[in-house]
Amino acid sequence: MKQHRILFINHVGALAGAEYCCLSIAAAYRATSQMLLFEDGPFRQALEKAGVPVTVVNAPDSLLSIRTSSGLASLKAIPALWQMAQQIAKASQGFDFICANSQKAFIAASLATLIGTPPLVWHLRDILTAKHFSGVNRRVAITLANNRAAQVWVASQATADAFIAVGGRPNLVKVMYDGIESDRFDQVTLEAATAVRQELKLENVPLVGLFSRLSPWKGQHVLIEALRSLPDVHGLLVGDALFGEQDYVAMIKEMAAGEDLADRIHWLGFRQDVPALMKACDIVIHASTEPEPCARIAIEGQLAQKPVIATAAGGMLEVIADRQSGRLVPPGDANALAAAIHELLNDQQLASTLAEQGMQSAATKFAPEVCLGAVDQALATLV
Template structure:
């Protein structure tokens, strides 16, 4: 079957959740499509090694460093955005559509339509709220979407509802969840798991894993506070600070050095062996203090066949059936999180049952094949 020609556009070349999803999409359409990045980084060789064509349209740090909460600062970037949009329009000639993988990429792609580019699809992967987006940025993004987007793909119903609540047209929205290939989890050996646990020198202690960049809203402190009174529990924190959040990291390290927690918190930084690390854990925790648009680590934890405990908000409510495919706890409530961890420790049969049902749910609902079919159906409705 002939594939549509898609120009995938992203402003960043780091490996966040959105970019990991982009890798899957770009690889699936690699025979007819290509990726355009606004900066160079680890994403480029990762794509090229998979046979994906990648080009760069360099953007300044003024563009790349602009936060979604930047407010009026965004207006100063308009001349450069227009310049980049002209380049994107040139690169897009011959393609059927542009897939904008981030808000900055979408704004540029929307401007590119004024210069003759093909239809634009915005893959919205953020919950648009006042907490993370300034009023001006919300207005700009939603107005441009209503005017120029042919389709707004969202990574959860929660993301779609927030877009509509911000003034976005409901008719534009299609839900396309993130997809996952379970093979990397299914092939992890018992020996590799034991090597991880031996390297941590934890013996048979309970190991809880939290996989996320270190940021206050990701809630690592919630987990550390929760295990204070659980002396048999160790924690691995997989990730590091990305956006000037060193002050929060200092707070976490001060907390981890308190007598009740000392030598029970293991800092692993960014790692490539996520499946093995997750399989080495007894429990996977998701502790965001605000609604998560999707919650990639939740599905990964389920694919690792581990019981997952997650903050009860946002996309997590679509990934977990509480008490069956995982456990939920109220946002920011370390006491409730402590109780859920204790429940799994006290009842291993229950923990195994949760892990089993979570695995089946992830394999059934979020397989890469299922999500690619969903993406394909969504873009086939676009008039190119």
């Protein structure tokens, strides 16, 4: 792999799925590359631990506070975007490429190309739907991509199709699945998983886990509703709100406070021992109500050698083949989710088969070397 000089850019300092995926690529190029963050946070710490040089240039609140669903209100962030564009243009000197890992980072970097920068790659990690992106934001992003980006990398064909459907140029798109290390999961012993169960006082109960930030479209409420009809099953909710979604957190905690659920829903917040927690579960759940590009958590569940039940939408259709490498259920359907959980808990042969075949599929399709090979090949076409 050629050590291209890449300036990676991300607008958040939080550590979520997109940041974990970017971390693995940035770490592979750490000898020659650098990360520019618009705010400080756990992502910086993870990058530094991986040996990736990091610079934090704090963006104005007027930029960081804008949501992708905002309409014309987004226009008030233009001065802040131009300010960040100047910082990016200055920081990019001496690099071969810029790789923007978020939409705000991409828009700022697009403006920077007007000043003078190396070729810009947008690592698009969202499915551009009206549900999450206002018409204004989609038009701005697509216009800039078509005119300022050298390539647009996407984590699934579903993401590519959505980009093209809203006007993105097909010749810009490079589909490359995220690379996820299996070592963290392979190293978790049965004894370690048993110890987690003992710590949580859940030694002898059926246990399912949903690992995601708490957000309406991540579907924690769907799992809670499904568990109402599964009186012996306990659920782990691992994660917390990241982007001011406290109203949703209050709502789902109220849902889970009834006598039929209060002792069976376990709120763990963000944890550093996700591999051990996954190994402790009988089933890993992905319950997003909207299409996702390629949910990392479902792939990790497969690497943990657990049967995964996921929403049949977006990139998940490329991660899981129903009844071959996992189970798929319709988005937002608590009854279907409950039925799938019941089926796997009561058919150990099926659960074991799906876990084994899911692990083999994930270890092949989402191997880090496959992702890095695709990155290197894509950049080679720009040289």
